[in-house]
Amino acid sequence: MQTATTIKKGNRTKTNYVVDLVIGISFLIATAPNATGEPIHEWLSMGLAVMVVTHLLLHWQWIVAITKKIFRKVAWQQRINYILNIGLFIDMTIIMFTGIMISKTVVPLLGLELPNNMTWRSLHGLASDAGVFLIGLHLALHWDWIVRTSKRYLIQPITKRFHKPAPQLATKEQ
């Protein structure tokens, strides 16, 4: 019998997985504004920013725990992960900020007009290229979890749907 804690943990993992999946797909789509067009690129990125904050809030306990003991005895993998995540946070912030500075849809909609300049544009491009590498590394460090959770919440439900168990034969109860 499943306890309430196990169910809660399962739901939490599922939420994390869905949020991460949405972030991953959105990021990949957002890296090609010419394919989607500027308005979709900008609005998708705005949504991505909200999802990133949600991701941070969902992992808040880990952030606090590692921050407290980063200078003490902690596994090197965790330390590398923490440093990488700080880099990723800085990179994401730069992408979002420079994106707002060169915005052609969202910011003008708010009635604001920002000066046109190339520095923010080139920084935006550089940061998004760096973001691809950093997110790649982030995924690599969590690859075991991704595989495990994908099997549980993505592959198993699909295979279950296609391989429905044969109806049980009625037992003779005489």
Added chain:
Amino acid sequence: MKLLGRILIIALAVALVIGSLVAIVPSSSAAGFAGGRPERQLTIDSEQAAGSADQSASTARPEFGGRERGGDHHEGGFGHIIRNAGIMALIIALVAFGMRRLRRRRDIVWL
């Protein structure tokens, strides 16, 4: 309340990064290279469009219409998505599977 506090901490961290970025980026370049290089032309005038036969004005490639010439960073459309997904897959293959192999060998204890 707890949630608001956490969001506030994230907002402060974001402000710190943006503040540092604005401080690092020279104000002259932030104003569009006002100190030296001229602003790059992002759009083409109607006269230029009529006079040139480059792809910016071409009706065959409307996605380039009005964009800067000489290689926009985001050129590539859907190809960009595939390229980035490929880079990520390569990094995952190298790092994740490399780490797994090292762990099996038990040479590196900290992994």
